[in-house]
Amino acid sequence: MSLLNLTLKVWRQDNPSDSGRIETYEAKEIPTSASFLEMIDIVNERLIKDGHDPIHFDHDCREGICGMCSMTINGVPHSKERGTTTCQLHMRKFSDGETIYIEPFRAKAFPVIKDLVTDRSSFDRIIGAGGFISVRTGSAPDAHAVPVPKPDADAAFDAAACIGCGACVAACKNASAMLFVSAKASHLNHLPQGLVEKDQRTLSMVRQMDAEGFGNCTNQYECEAVCPKEISVQHIAKLNRDYLAASAREGVS
Amino acid sequence: MSLDSKVPTGPLGEKWSSHKMGSKLINPANKRKFKIIVVGSGLAGGSAAATLSELGYQVDCFCYQDSPRRAHSIAAQGGINAAKNYQNDGDSVFRLFYDTIKGGDFRSREANVHRLAEVSTEIIDQCVAQGVPFAREYGGLLDNRSFGGAQVKRTFYARGQTGQQLLIGCYQALSKEIAKGGVKMHSRTEMLDLVVVDGHAKGIIVRNLVTGEITSHAADAVILATGGYGNVFYLSTNAMGCNVMAAFRAHKRGAYIANPCYTQIHPTCIPVSGDYQSKLTLMSESLRNDGRIWVPKSKEDAAAIRDGRKSASDIDEDSRDYYLERKYPSFGNLCPRDIASRAAKECCDEGRGVATTGLGVFLDFKDAIDRDGEDAIRARYGNLFQMYEKISGDNPYLQPMKIYPAVHYTMGGLWVDYNLMSNLPGLHVLGEANFSDHGANRLGASALMQGLADGYFVIPSTIAVYLSTQKAGAVTTAHPEFKRAKNEVRDRLKALIEIKGDRSVDSFHRELGLLIWDKCGMARDRDGLEEALKRIPAIRDEFWTNVRIPGSVNGLNVELEKAGRVADFIDFAEVLCHDALNREESCGGHFRSEHQFVESDSEVQDGTTQTGEARRHDDQFQYVAAWEHTAPGTPPVLHKEELVFEEVKPSIRSYK
Numbered sequence: 001m002s003l004l005n006l007t008l009k010v011w012r013q014d015n016p017s018d019s020g021r022i023e024t025y026e027a028k029e030i031p032t033s034a035s036f037l038e039m040i041d042i043v044n045e046r047l048i049k050d051g052h053d054p055i056h057f058d059h060d061c062r063e064g065i066c067g068m069c070s071m072t073i074n075g076v077p078h079s080k081e082r083g084t085t086t087c088q089l090h091m092r093k094f095s096d097g098e099t100i101y102i103e104p105f106r107a108k109a110f111p112v113i114k115d116l117v118t119d120r121s122s123f124d125r126i127i128g129a130g131g132f133i134s135v136r137t138g139s140a141p142d143a144h145a146v147p148v149p150k151p152d153a154d155a156a157f158d159a160a161a162c163i164g165c166g167a168c169v170a171a172c173k174n175a176s177a178m179l180f181v182s183a184k185a186s187h188l189n190h191l192p193q194g195l196v197e198k199d200q201r202t203l204s205m206v207r208q209m210d211a212e213g214f215g216n217c218t219n220q221y222e223c224e225a226v227c228p229k230e231i232s233v234q235h236i237a238k239l240n241r242d243y244l245a246a247s248a249r250e251g252v253s
Numbered sequence: 254m255s256l257d258s259k260v261p262t263g264p265l266g267e268k269w270s271s272h273k274m275g276s277k278l279i280n281p282a283n284k285r286k287f288k289i290i291v292v293g294s295g296l297a298g299g300s301a302a303a304t305l306s307e308l309g310y311q312v313d314c315f316c317y318q319d320s321p322r323r324a325h326s327i328a329a330q331g332g333i334n335a336a337k338n339y340q341n342d343g344d345s346v347f348r349l350f351y352d353t354i355k356g357g358d359f360r361s362r363e364a365n366v367h368r369l370a371e372v373s374t375e376i377i378d379q380c381v382a383q384g385v386p387f388a389r390e391y392g393g394l395l396d397n398r399s400f401g402g403a404q405v406k407r408t409f410y411a412r413g414q415t416g417q418q419l420l421i422g423c424y425q426a427l428s429k430e431i432a433k434g435g436v437k438m439h440s441r442t443e444m445l446d447l448v449v450v451d452g453h454a455k456g457i458i459v460r461n462l463v464t465g466e467i468t469s470h471a472a473d474a475v476i477l478a479t480g481g482y483g484n485v486f487y488l489s490t491n492a493m494g495c496n497v498m499a500a501f502r503a504h505k506r507g508a509y510i511a512n513p514c515y516t517q518i519h520p521t522c523i524p525v526s527g528d529y530q531s532k533l534t535l536m537s538e539s540l541r542n543d544g545r546i547w548v549p550k551s552k553e554d555a556a557a558i559r560d561g562r563k564s565a566s567d568i569d570e571d572s573r574d575y576y577l578e579r580k581y582p583s584f585g586n587l588c589p590r591d592i593a594s595r596a597a598k599e600c601c602d603e604g605r606g607v608a609t610t611g612l613g614v615f616l617d618f619k620d621a622i623d624r625d626g627e628d629a630i631r632a633r634y635g636n637l638f639q640m641y642e643k644i645s646g647d648n649p650y651l652q653p654m655k656i657y658p659a660v661h662y663t664m665g666g667l668w669v670d671y672n673l674m675s676n677l678p679g680l681h682v683l684g685e686a687n688f689s690d691h692g693a694n695r696l697g698a699s700a701l702m703q704g705l706a707d708g709y710f711v712i713p714s715t716i717a718v719y720l721s722t723q724k725a726g727a728v729t730t731a732h733p734e735f736k737r738a739k740n741e742v743r744d745r746l747k748a749l750i751e752i753k754g755d756r757s758v759d760s761f762h763r764e765l766g767l768l769i770w771d772k773c774g775m776a777r778d779r780d781g782l783e784e785a786l787k788r789i790p791a792i793r794d795e796f797w798t799n800v801r802i803p804g805s806v807n808g809l810n811v812e813l814e815k816a817g818r819v820a821d822f823i824d825f826a827e828v829l830c831h832d833a834l835n836r837e838e839s840c841g842g843h844f845r846s847e848h849q850f851v852e853s854d855s856e857v858q859d860g861t862t863q864t865g866e867a868r869r870h871d872d873q874f875q876y877v878a879a880w881e882h883t884a885p886g887t888p889p890v891l892h893k894e895e896l897v898f899e900e901v902k903p904s905i906r907s908y909k
Contacts (some may be wrong), residue, residue: 015808033526033646041531041759048757048812053803056811058319060492062532064640065417066323088643113463114809121440124320128432132425133384137304137709138375140382144339147393157386157411160418164322188384 004030004091007099008043010055013112020112022101025055036079036089037062037069040102055102056115064088064228067163070170071116072103077167077226085165085228105170109177109213120166122212123180130204131184133194152190159186161229168223168231174215179223181209182239183231189242199246206243256509256879256894259670260364265900266346269368272671273714277721284309286725289716290457290472292444292499294321296416296423296701297684298478300708303426306435308713313470314427315439315459317494317814322424325480325492326704329416330537330637331400332408333380333701335373340397344405346370351901353699356402356589357664357692358841358869359903360515362877362896364671365689372710373702377409379709383422387411400697401538402589402908408698413537413636419701423708443814444499445742447475447506447680448734454503454680455728456735458742462814465807467746469730469739473723474679474716477503478708481663481685483516485822485829486774487766489660490522490535496818497825500667500686504828508675509879509892511668511688513825514833514843517695518775519661520546520593523644523654524613533659534644536616537637538697541586543621543630544654546593547575548614552604559607565615565653576600580863584908591694591842591867592908594658598775599865601657608655617653658775662700664691664842665832668879668894672715673707676879679719683707688877693841746806749816754799758815761796762822768792769826773833778846782834786827790886793823828880828889835891838874839867862905871903 006027013020025047030039037059044054060068069086073079079089094100102116110118148156160183168179185205188194194201217236224233261272279287287310291302294316302314316324336349349370354361381387381395387409388396397406411418430436441462448456448469456471482497483489504510521536549555550572557563576596578585586593597614600606607613622630627650631638638649645655666688673681673689684704691699772785796819804810839848848868856862875896880889 031527031529034529035531035644038529038531042529045757045759048801048803049755051803054812056809060318060323060494061325061328062493063328063490063534064643065328065414066318066325066492068318068323083639084643088640090643090646092646117809120319124322124428124431124438124440127322127425128428132429133382134429135379135382135426136307137300137379137426137713140375140378143337143377143381144394146381148389149393150389150391153386153389153393156384157418160386160411160421161414163417164320187386191384191386193382193384 002032004032004094004096006030006094006097009099009101011103012055012115014114016111016113030091032090032092034091035062035087036073036091037087039091056117058117059087062087065163067165070105070118070165070167072105072170074101077105077170078228083228083230085163105166107166107169107175107214109175110166110169122214123164123166125212126177126181126205126208127184129208130197130201131188133188134197146192148192156187156190159183159190159231159235162231163229165228167226167228169214171222171226172215173220173222174218176217177209177214178217178236178239179227179231179233181205182235185242186235186238189238198242199249202239202242202246203250206239256668256676256892257670258362258894259672260362261671265363265367268364269371276714276718279717279720281309283725285311287311287720288313288472288726289474289476290470291315291476291478292457293324293478293480293686294427295324295326295478295480295684296420296704297708298476299324299420299423299427300705301476301478301683301712302436303423303430304709304713305716306430312430312436313439313472314436315442315444317441317443317462319441321427321438321440322421324420325495326701327417327420328492329701330413330535331539332398332410332415332698333376333419334400334407334698335377335409335702336370336407337374337377339395340406342405344407348405349373349407352403353690353696354692354901355906356696357694358867358906359692359871359898359901360512360840360896361690361692363898363900368711369690369703369706372706375710376702376705380419380422383426385411385418385422398539398542399587401541401587401593402696410539413539413634416701419705423705445502445817446738447503448738449506449677450728450732450734453678456730458738460742463809465810467739467742469735471728471730471732471735473725474681474719476681476683476712477667477686478683479686481666482513482825483660483663485766485826486660486770487762488525488530488533488770490519490533493532496821498818498821501821501825503667503675503677503680504882506677507882508677508680509668509881510828511665511877511879512832513665513829513880514773514836515664515693515841516660517590517662517664517842518594518658520590520597520658521616521656522659522661523641524608524657525610534640535659535661536641536654536656538590540616540634540637543633544586544616544618545575545620546577546586546614546616547573548600548605548607550574555605555607559609559611565617574605581908588908589694589696594775595844597658608657613655613657615653616656618649619653622650662695664688664693664695668877672718673712674719681712681716683712693843746813746817749800749820750802750806750813752798752800752802754801756799756801758800758802758812758819761792761800762815762819765792765819765823765826769829773830776844776846777833779834782830785830786834789823789827789830796820796823831888832878832880835878836874838870840869841867856905862907875903
């Protein structure tokens with residue numbers, strides 16, 4: 001195991017109304033086997049010792065599944081490593097003497113709370129608008145009553161792998177949430193259980209997405225490139241088809 | 254105070270249905286007058302909040318994360334058990350019940366466990382209807398796999414992320430209720446105290462983590478679904494934010510903590526690599542279906558691997574010790590977690606560990622890849638292999654994984670009766686936060702089952718038992734107890750921030766964790782526990798005089814959040830060690846070195862068990878140890894709930 005000395009350029013912002021600035025920190029003697037967040041822990045330990053406010057960032061499970069960690073590293077959400085969350089990124093991917101820029105996930109719909117911490121509650125409201133199947137607890141039929149063809153189940157799973165981190169939004173020049181919304185809609189729209197509410201779900205989620213201030217999709221696919229779960233943009237195409245059909249049916253009903 | 258478990262009378266298989274039939278109901282018009290607070294939004298809290306709202310109650314739900322979807326249930330990998338018997342391999346409600354009782358080393362309450370097994374089947378129905386994408390076979394039906402401690406295939410799974418899929422199902426149901434107005438969600442909000450009015454839990458004091466604002470919330474009943482206390486060990490597979498604060502605050506207000514010494518050390522985690530390490534990562538137990546666990550037979554080979562002079566492939570078959578297959582031929586690599594963990598520790602204690610620190614064993618997929626092909630293994634465990642490679646930098650398709658046990662789950666928790674209500678009336682506790690269903694050791698794929706059973710099916714029915722005795726809305730935040738509790742919370746935060754010492758919160762947490770892991774980890778003994786109990790007060794004293802928390806009590810301040818949690822971990826650690834010291838026996842996750850089978854025991858001679866296995870003392874310890882908080886600095890007081898086994902006869906737990 002070797003040690004790295006790095007220079008960090010970190011976005012610091014005291015509160016939502018502060019204009020924010022980049023500050024420079026030295027990260028000294030960082031083990032290559034440490035994770036990126038453990039590297040920040042080490043820097044913070046030093047900052048606290050010196051009487052400064054530590055760098056605030058969101059994180060929780062530190063195993064790539066809760067979707068809480070959210071840093072833009074050298075301009076790329078979750079770093080340039082494919083299929084990786086910030087917490088799964090390890091320092092062996094960096095070299096000694098490197099300068100690393102660390103910023104929050106930026107989007108109008110993700111206001112900064114402090115430093116690298118953003119408010120992503122807009123995602124929760126999109127789910128609340130229609131990202132569910134209305135089944136009351138206790139009213140479900142036997143799990144085998146409705147067989148689901150394996151390809152449909154697999155496609156639903158591929159979409160459901162989304163961890164709701166918002167990297168797709170941060171990577172998009174329009175701050176569009178289409179990859180997130182399409183993955184969430186596609187998960188349920190692929191399943192027989194989700195068919196009953198498919199149109200309503202599709203229309204409501206897209207409308208809520210627009211109301212939250214996310215931008216439009218212009219098919220650049222930056223979202224897919226940064227998605228830690230490598231969700232395919234094909235879900236966006238499916239959402240567009242489902243939306244078109246649902247709008248047409250809404251128009252004639 | 255005597256502990257009444259309120260287990261219904263009658264035959265085991267009929268207790269739950271007759272209890273539901275015999276309990277009072279609350280009519281729909283009255284339900285909407287009752288307000289219920291739910292703290293925690295994981296599988297237990299989220300499912301409870303959603304279901305109670307569907308029933309018509311007003312629900313206030315709180316979580317410290319930025320969204321209820323991020324609770325740590327999300328990280329469960331392997332699966333969820335249910336007695337569906339879809340595989341026609343002889344499973345039944347009774348077999349799941351029996352396996353769970355035996356897996357828990359005969360230290361859980363029969364009636365609760367049977368109820369869990371009964372409702373397990375409904376959970377799968379509910380989740381499928383919500384759109385949880387469980388693995389399926391080509392015919393469109395659900396697939397199952399087997400898990401540690403069971404010889405049937407009853408585990409439902411969604412690749413390696415069953416927890417995330419179940420939690421999303423639950424979160425979607427919760428989101429639906431939030432949007433409808435039935436649940437008021439308070440994210441990034443942490444419970445800092447429980448408010449008790451005339452002996453009943455009637456509200457909580459919380460801190461908005463973004464603004465720092467302290468507010469009071471009153472309700473007719475309070476539900477804690479705040480997870481386990483694994484982070485008392487500092488390093489664990491729990492999320493960074495997991496903490497014992499809500500449960501411990503309730504404890505200080507009168508709720509008993511039961512069996513805290515039952516802590517589960519999961520056998521398959523990625524080994525520790527350095528001091529800077531912030532958490533440990535679990536590799537799903539499902540890997541043990543195909544992976545074979547081994548260490549070299551000789552210390553010399555193990556040393557050569559540690560130094561990098563040899564690799565796993567240099568050790569020929571005859572020089573490998575597949576120790577689980579050797580010791581437990583019928584369960585082999587699928588023996589329960591506590592047993593697999595202790596066996597790994599024994600090998601490493603003998604100097605046969607293979608990670609650079611000496612603390613690691615191999616989990617080898619070579620035979621499975623040769624047998625089924627790399628593609629088949631990738632389909633089963635692809636994301637787990639990828640996760641391993643990201644963290645360790647090694648490719649597990651080419652060389653065996655290195656694993657070591659790590660703290661994973663805590664079976665102990667707040668004491669609850671059959672209705673999931675604690676000894677403090679009005680306070681209900683669900684999921685990992687309570688003690689009730691797993692005894693001294695939890696079987697794999699049973700945590701998700703218990704969380705959802707409690708939240709979807711048990712509490713929605715049993716909370717009415719309490720609420721039907723209460724007048725809706727009788728207590729409001731205008732009651733002086735709220736003001737008093739709020740002031741205490743404010744004073745505590747102020748005291749913490751004003752210490753302005755030299756050491757970071759994490760440094761105290763690390764010190765405490767190392768001590769507890771060392772003295773109250775995989776093996777415990779009297780001397781070690783007594784030493785821990787001597788050293789904890791010193792850690793506490795230094796913490797309260799020398800911790801440094803930058804910033805102020807207003808606004809987002811993670812160091813302040815962590816400080817409150819670590820302060821409670823320090824106090825909780827004492828209860829944990831007292832319990833471990835009191836329980837002069839070994840069972841499940843609690844292994845007292847003084848109590849193990851030795852060569853001369855008749856049970857070893859006749860082949861019932863073998864040397865080094867856990868030795869229970871049913872004549873003295875067949876009880877739940879529930880601890881009552883006394884004054885700070887004085888030991889907690891023990892209350893006992895005797896365990897009565899009507900259906901199953903406790904025996905020596907053998908997996909040979």
